[in-house]
Amino acid sequence: MSAFRTCPTTGLQVHRTADRLIKANAVVATVALLVGGIAAVLVLLTRWEAVLLLEADMFYRMLTVHGMNMLIFFIIFFEMAVLYFASAVLLNCRVPAPTTGWVAFVLMVVGTLMVEWTMWTGRADVLFTSYVPLRAHPLFYLGVILFAVGALTVVGHFFAIITVARKEKAYEGSLPLVTYGALTAAAIAAVTLLHGAIIYIPTFLWSLDLMHVDAQMYRLIWWGLGHSSQQINVAAMVSIWYLLGALTVGAVVLNEKVSRTAFVLYVLFISMASAHHLLVDPGMGPSWKVWNTSYFMYMAVLASMIHGFTVPAGTELGMRLRGATQGLFGWLKRAPWGDPGFSSLAFSIVVFGFVGGITGVTFGTEQINIIAHNTLRIPGHFHATVVSGTAMAFMGITYYVIPLIFRREIAFYPLARIQPYIFAIGMLIFSMAMTFAGTFGVPRRHWDIGFTQALFQPEFTPAVNLIIGVMAVGGLIAIAGGAIYIVVTVVSVFFGRKMAADDSGLGATGRGLPPGITNPPRALKPEDKEVLQPSGRLGPVPGTMVLVLIFLAAFILYYFVNWMLLSFLWEVG
């Protein structure tokens, strides 16, 4: 058997090792998603005071399991698959060190199993952040270290694949934008995982009573891992936005310079985000906080606002090239909303931007953090970014990865078509209700806000009960969406109908095939006034312009309302 296969849909040469590594990482990611999802149900049904399912110790244990499986194992295993896809597959290139690839994979799996064992046996009830001096079993820390070393190896391998592709002239010109974005994600991952090593190695030694770790120093460096790893997610997610745009409607890249510069801004400034968690900490002064929390004067926020424009703008142009030229929003009306890849893309952008992005920048403001820190507003924010944004995008791309890499048709396709709607609507209700509950001061990571056994009983207004109830319903809807995703992907991968080689090339319309590739927008002619300016540049994009201005208005409103709420408080400083 040849080491390569030719993809009948795209014509790309796919190295079989890349195929296998992508499959292995994607399968483990899905298992982690399942485990984290089960924990999510239990945590949700406990925080819903009307149910209060688990006892306190099991609640905190399941919260630890949920955090580690979702934020670390699911996301990072999936990102490893994305790295192999964006390099070896998109660049037509071989995987230069297959053995290293498998060793890294095994290291990550072993690390994961060690962490799972300590968590499930009650030896690591320290939550995702494992703040020193809360103490877990030494194997918990060692497991994280092994996992990080494995992931770091994959990142190195990714750089090697790109270098080899360039040397062997596997592609012409520059790296495709999607690969470029993945490259920035990998660069951020390298920095992030180094922070992980810097903090977890001393913490491992501390857990063996071999050294002392300062609680504040731990928070500073741990968040260099904890928040920056969310920035890997952002860079990976934005790359997938461009990828999904390309696959679903043949979205064009307006200007390579702008999009690539925005990616570089992520690399330069995004690891400063550790500060977002330390704004009301005693260890740092105001100038450090202001400078770092703003990522060097909000340059990483600027990057996200740019991608939030260029991705829909590229989609708008792609659709206009397909003839959807009517009015401002004709391109939206005629977009393929029944394609789960496209609807995932649209919801990912909207919820990430409107809910996740706006709340994140607002809560990450030094002073406003006083009314947000460790309340439910924080998980409300990051469920909108990392779940409705990143995980949603990852789910969307799966609907193409299964036909293109696993060579299987999507099973239960009608179910797959509505999955993004169920998941997005559920997560939207969930994260907005959670954020709203947090404005009343409801703490995050808390077993019983009824305080039934406490010395004093603060009583939340009855409105909070209602909001928490809404949150729970939204969460259950989202969990249903997640369950559909797992059922569809598992059945497709293991029992799905094999794709026939001949019905998936140019012009094919088989379900799950990327229409952006099999049925690309027509070629551009110089007389295309609609999408081409006299100078030869692509544009204009009036519909997108209106959408981003609506976004900006929402942003400004939310931001200043929070300053107003802050000003009502006691003077403090």
Add this chain to the structure above:
Amino acid sequence: MYRTGIEPPERVWWKKVERHEKVWVWIAFAWCMVLFAMMPVWHLRGGQNPSGIRHRVDPADFQARVAEFVQEYQVGTDNGLPVVAPPPGSHVYLQASQFAWIPVVRLRQGAEYTLHLSSLDVNHGFALYPLNINFQVVPGYDYGLRIVPNEPGEFHVMCNEFCGIGHHLMVGKIIVEPADAAAEAVDAPAAGVSTAGGDR
């Protein structure tokens, strides 16, 4: 002529930017500058800043300072916790440990205090309910925040940083007396208030 994000572009991709895109980049940039300016401006003009007096402290020393503070100003007990009424302008010490806030503090509306927070064991979270004022309490660090309670009432201090299985039990109390009532209380010191000793 045009390409998607998965096709390699030509070697040199540094090209001029289309008008709409350029306009949005500049609008976004301007907004980022507003976001950045707001924080220093609030330090100068606003009343709520997380700056405080910050320094390292040995947990044992902090515990001793809290004990001294309780002894000096204790006026009674509440649910077994000492109730302390420090005079306006004084330093107030609030100790976090698994799973209690010690002591209960009685303040006067409109007066200024310096509230010192620290932990004896693990990280805790100071969350003043129902005001929604939140600060991180880190062992080994003293966070001294100048506060001016602007309304009377009974406030609870929840812990909002996970600190162990009894995390949800950790609730303390801060009482703010109205400015005029407090003045009367000074005229008749300790009337009707239990003077039973605290826990220490």
